[in-house]
Amino acid sequence: MSVNPNARVLLTAILELIVGGVVVLGGAALISFSVDATGKALGVIHGALGLVGLSAGVLLLAKKGMVWTLTVWTNVLIIVFSTASEVALFGAGSLPSDQFVDSITGTALAIVITAVVIVLLMKPDLKVFLRKR
Numbered sequence: 001m002s003v004n005p006n007a008r009v010l011l012t013a014i015l016e017l018i019v020g021g022v023v024v025l026g027g028a029a030l031i032s033f034s035v036d037a038t039g040k041a042l043g044v045i046h047g048a049l050g051l052v053g054l055s056a057g058v059l060l061l062a063k064k065g066m067v068w069t070l071t072v073w074t075n076v077l078i079i080v081f082s083t084a085s086e087v088a089l090f091g092a093g094s095l096p097s098d099q100f101v102d103s104i105t106g107t108a109l110a111i112v113i114t115a116v117v118i119v120l121l122m123k124p125d126l127k128v129f130l131r132k133r
Contacts, residue, residue: 005129012120013060015113016071020053022110023078026103030095039094042085049078060130068130072121075114082107 023046030043052074059067086107089095095103120126 005126008120008123008126009060009063009130012071012117012126013057015117015120016053016057016060016075019075019078019110019113019117020050020055020057022050022106022113023047023053023082024050026050026082026106026110029099029103029106030089033096033099034089034094035096036092036094038092039089042088042094045081046085049074049081053078063130068121068127072118075118078114079111082110 027043027046027048027050030046031040032043034040034043052070056067056071056074060071086104089100089103121130
C-alpha cells in the first residue's frame, strides 16, 4: 500500500513544525535558566536553529524549492548541535540539575522526531517529489 506523497509531505511538515517549536522553546529555557554566559549563548543558537526549523516546516507545507535541502541540513544541524550543547552544558554546569534533566528530555524528544523527519525525507519518491518543485 502506497501513501500519497502529499500526505507524507504534510506529516513531515507537521513533525518539522513540532521540532522547530521544541528547539525554540528549549533555547528560550536555556536563556532563562542558565547560570552563565555559555548556557545563554547556546540558548540563542538553539532559538535560531528552531526558527529555521519552523521556517522549513512552513516551506514544506508550501512545497517551495530547495525545501528538501534546507530541511535535511537543518535537522542534521539540530541533532549535532543539540547533542554537543548538552555535553557542554553538563561539563560547564550551566544549568541547575532539575533544569538539566528537562533539557535532556527535550533534546531527546527533538532528536527522535528529527531523525524520523530525515528518514521520511530520504525516501526516494518524496525526495524527487520535493526536488522537482
